[in-house]
Amino acid sequence: MSFSETDLIEKQLGSTRLFEGKIINLRRDEVLLPNGKTATREVVEHPGAVAVIPRTKEGNVILVRQFRHPIGKIILEVPAGKLDPDEKPEACALRELAEETGFFANRLRKLTSMYTTPGFTNEVIHVYLAEDLEESDKQPDEDEFITSEVYSPEQIRQMIASGEICDAKSLVALCLAGI
Template sequence: MEAQEVAAAERRLSSRRIYEGHILNLRVDDVILEFGRTARREVVEHGAAVGILALTEKGGVLLVRQYRYAVDEETLEVCAGLVEKGEEPRDAAVREMQEELGFKPGKLTEIGRFYASPGFCTELLILYLAEGLTPSRLPQDDDENVSVVELPLKDIPGRLAEGTFRDSKTFAAMAWLMAREGLRPGV
């Protein structure tokens, strides 16, 4: 397969922030494209976040069930949260585990980094594998109400095929885990 040429970077001509919020900002940029054309880009500025694939000694994965207002549904997700200003992603992962799962990892391994939706959002997701869990609880955030669910590894392929995991970080984490464990998709 022949390597493809990478498109030239777009150069910003102007930028204006139209919204500043607690967890995100929205800006509109005018850019110049290759060959002199111009375009408008709407960019959601969002800080980094972590997702944690927490494995139990019983051969399961700890997930959180919670209602997500933006999509008006209850989701089943890997433990996750924002990296606070000045906080290292690894420390954020440990804190989120204690707040949402009530456990601390004995071993925490970074397994990947990816953008949530690079077409319009700056959010970088850092995914970790947590093993050797020991009980350790911090209070949940005031605006969260999560419950912990343990899902056996053998159930992951079927749940993935059924569409149980509807957020990108959990979908990516489960696909990674299936590849690692040699689990085959099935319906």
């Protein structure tokens, strides 16, 4: 049995705001299913984010190490951060790169945009490759405690294989960059 796309679309009937926060909002939607029944969908609204793969002239990659409270662990990941209101993704990528690594990219190339977990959030992460790097001021947000570290592609592949790099956005970004 095959379906057309219109056979899959849910129609929103109503929405209730449950929470408004600094980073996310939460709403509960009532939807009409293609079969005529109704269902509830919980949606985390997110302003969007960027992830940046900073590649040095030697071909190495700068990663950041930080504690992530929701999982209770320190992890190694690509520099990333959320979009400010009305901020363009390219500007956010350059800002986050400088804040987290202390570098500016003279060449910034968009690799993709991706939904992180479309089953419950509208978050989109825009992934960039940053090259032709120059040192700038490292100015992390006052609530961020981050170290930046340089790794060769081979080291990164080993850390992916061992599970040391386990963050989904970083895994996708590094693969897209051909690491």
